[in-house]
Amino acid sequence: MTIDTKKTRNRIAELRKSKKLTIQQVADGIGVSNGTISRYEQGTREPKLDTWQKLANFFNVSVSYITGVSDEPDKDTGRLQGIREDKGMSYQQVADAYNQEADRLSVFDHKEPHIDAETVQAIETGNYQPSQHEWKLLAWGLDVPESYLSGHSNDKVGWQEWADATGYSLEQLRNEVKRLVDTGRLHSNSDIQHQISCAVQSLDQKAPTTTNGTINCVQDKLLELLNYIDQAFILKARGSKIKPGNWQVRPDMDEKAYNQLLDIINKARYEIGQITPKK
Structure with missing residues (x-):
């Protein structure tokens, strides 16, 4: 099961039409403009994590269903199975990757709980719903953005997470990465997370990439x-x-x-x- 973000379309328009709602009614329901909802439906703008949750609550479905990741309206299964299979990992290998990250957070008398292969399988089938903390450890272990793994975003790179964490807009981050690549300060084939990190340092004026x-x-x-x-x-x-x-x-x-x-x-x-x- 391979997840291609270019082909993954959210279900906002589908759910809205099935409930015979106008774009304005949805916009009023979650507190945004109708133009914003229109761009969400067209896929030209990616909602923030809390906005996905508002939309899911508004339509009474799971976040991973409204983002188009899952076909289960009542289960937040995320993208774990697709990512695991893409990486050629077994259930146990995913559990081991999670437990390794958990051990790094274990200090003094605090011991992070481990998970087993059965738990990984239960997450994929929707029979176990991880907490946000558990999604984070899974994301660290698999080296993918937490929001993408959990199905709360179709942003495979994690642009929105960077934007939320730094306060810079998606446009600012993308433009700065492009400028650094175009001027030869970054290699276009370098890791995208490294590229965005360098762009943030540049925007913070903490790198010798601007005067x-x-x-x-x-x-x-x-x-x-x-x-x-x-x-x-x-x-x-x-x-x-x-x-x-x-x-x-x-x-x-x-x-x-x-x-x-x-x-x-x-x-x-x-x-x-x-x-x-x-x-």
Whole structure:
């Protein structure tokens, strides 16, 4: 069973028409515009996770049914079977992948419960409904977006999850990935999750992929250099922090040189801070 997101169509229009509802009535029912519902039906816009849940509640069906993933209106089976078979994994291998992620979260007296092959099979048949936490561990183990695995989204890449987590729009993320690829900063064949991560860093101006980002990176390097100089020159008690007026240059180091280095770097930080990029 292979799931192709390009062929997976949601059932919003089908359910709306079966209940003889207008687009406006559905829009009013979940608190969005009729244009938004129209774009959802046409597949030109992907609802957020909470919007899928509102739509499912509105039509009284499961989320995976309204997204077109499942043919069971009352069961949220998700895409586990399709993903498992695509990866050539057995029920036990999926359970092992889940348990490995669970063990990583187990600390001190807290022990994450394990699942077995029978539980994996029960999830696929709809006889066991995982919690959000369990879907997350399954997604980590299978290296797929949680929302896609659970059937709460047709977004196989996880664009919407990135958008929700970062506050950037889908358009901003996609455009930035395209810019980084077009300018040779990213390889078009590199992992898409890596591409989006780089795009987020770029938009955050924490990577040398824009003028402002480069300036910020240089400032960070200068701060690291100041710390490096302090570690070399300053004598302090183990574990203590350097406080104004409470420091001492090592007796075998030149205090004048120390101050000159600080002046040079702080002057550079000030002058770099005065740069006003036009691009």
